[in-house]
Amino acid sequence: MATVHLYRGRRWLGWYNSPGSYTVAKKFGQLANSRFWDGLFPGPNLTPAEAFGLDGKPGPRYWGVFSGTDMTAGHLAYLVVQKANEVEEKVEVTGRETTPLSVTIVDVGGMTIQDSDPAPKMSTHHALLATIPITFSLAACALSAASGDWLAFALILVGIFSSGISCFVIGSARLAFASVKDPAPGAPPADGVLLLRNDVVIVRGAEKDINPITKGKFVLEMVGGPEFRRIGFCSLLLLAQFLLQLLLIPQATTFGQLMFLASLAVSWAYNSFLSSLEQERIQVELLWKALGNPRICKFGLKSRAAQAVFICLVLRDGVQNQSVDFKPKKVLQCFVSNDTRVWDTWRDKVVEEIQSNRRVKSFELDSSDLQGFGKDE
Template sequence: MGRRFRRLAHSATVDVVFDPDGDPESGTEMVHINPSLLFDHDGWSKGPAFKGAYSGSFIHETGPLASLLMKKSSKLSNTAIKGRPSQPVSVTVASLKRVPDLQERMTFYPRPPVFAIVPILSSLATCVTCGLYREWYAFSMILLGILARGFACVFIGSGKLIFDHPKPAEGSPPGDGILGYDRELVLLKGEEHVVNAITRGRMFFRFRSKHACYIVELCSILLIVQAIAQLILIPQSQLFGQLMFLVSLAFSWSYNLWLSSVDKEVVRKEIFGKILGEPKFIKFTFPNRVSAVVFLLLALSYDRRSPGDLERLKKIMDTLLPTDAEVWQIWKETIVEKLRNGQGFRFEDSHHPNLSASDMTLLSNLLGDAGTAYTAFEQHRAKIVPREEMADSNGPPLRS
């Protein structure tokens, strides 16, 4: 625990907060601390890479909300798509609606669980019992633990959990884009403001005291001293004192184990719900990566917000399938041409004299994978792109 607080101290930064909306704290010096160090990076770490479909932006590491979204996506039930078997890839289409209360800076006040009183009462009871039986070594160590951990909890409780994300410029294109890892891809569909919250949002504890850095360091020292003193002095205590200490320790550890598995999930759900509301998800599992990527391109091409420049889709294809072999380039050009002309994915046999027999076999397989994606998209098109978002006559001329 002491080492964790030491990492908190190293993550602390002093900043001056300026809020144009008249925040009473505007213009004052604050201390910001990274909360992911308290949560063991479980669901609060940086998220996967993001490629913007309209803006063309590429973010190598996204914010903690992206990590939470990926965890949520991985647990969804899916529709399996049949095709050429290879390494399966999941594709989730997430339709994001702007929550009315979504702001550039939001403050959360997670309330402590009722069960927090249990380890407090157990520590006080064992401490008093040791004092009554004159077990002073155990008494002093339990009391030191109460003071050290209590001081640390009071300090953390005095801070505000802040979620912050940048406001997009006026006239920014839609924020749609692809988020994900090698085998788990998520298509984000929504306004730039909402997508920014996922891809660029960050969490931090804010403390008004400019001495917060020193207080964190003091908490770290107290917790480390407590651990060392317990190792030295508890063996000097009598059996009854050692038993009381173990009872206090058992209650504290049990509560911490419960808190680490339950309370963080409650905090996650509260933050996720307040920022993103209830996004709509639909998930598919494709038999290979090629089908998954083509499916994503089709979902983007049908949207009426598309500017009609399919070169952006070619860039997305190159990002998700980064190979420049000749056979792959021929295949990519064929797919982009189909998207541009609005033709169904029905491919005629064609001969490419520069390709070997093995490359021609590969090209045939890749075109078959594209056909698999097109069939899946046609079957589920109404769920993926609602009628009000369908491309009009001025949009991409995709037709069945």
């Protein structure tokens, strides 16, 4: 049920006797927001996107190097980081090794996600496998009736209808993006970094392209908010299915019970298959498709100093307008914050080399740079 919004046409394919109706009712019944529903399904009143795992993951810290923005990004930035973790290192930069680190570069700008744009969906080939449990549930229902066990027939039919109606109602929500509607005119480039513990993701592009990543999120547009009574009635229907089947199936014949259990087993296998497809990976694929499959490459570095210099060079390379205020020393201090005389000298050396027009740059301190330093420094 949690992936019903991610596959095209999936809402029409829930007509089978599915196990776990109590768990589904308990989880999604919390969406219904009133005193009655809160008493029946206690728990936090999450947003629809949070309830279905489409929002709520804490994102990394985002620092806009040119704009000065410093904020905690949201769920979509978290997905970008997951994409970066999947990418293999393209180049490993040699040098003195202390701690293995990486820098991933994402160039955004192929397509711009606008506020309220519908999110793309996965193809139907996985969802069409639902025809197997649907066929088996209908066959079990028919065989139970043919054997004269009308109780088993009715209980399987209750499961089919409650699951199908709930899947259709819940799956009718529209999956879309929410983002900043109109970026400020004349805003500087939004090139910035997503900061992790050891790794860094550089996102490059205009503010209108970066905003959906840093400030955007998935939203589920459901009819009937904020009370969501339809979700409450569907959860109540699933709860009634659970109680009826639990109490009455022991009264069915042995053949009817076998048919009932067989329909649940096939449905359970199909649900397990859908659960094995990682929801976050599906969300990453949908986000990447919405962004126009931006170019992404990953570089391995062997020290924090090398990482800081590499980030400065990449960000400097993206500056097309000379009026853009780029402060490489501030970037270096962010990643190498050691407040000592020798590190101050090294940062000054790196800044001088970055701002110079020399094609071959050297970031190593020579004897002239180290004049006046003692051996213990």
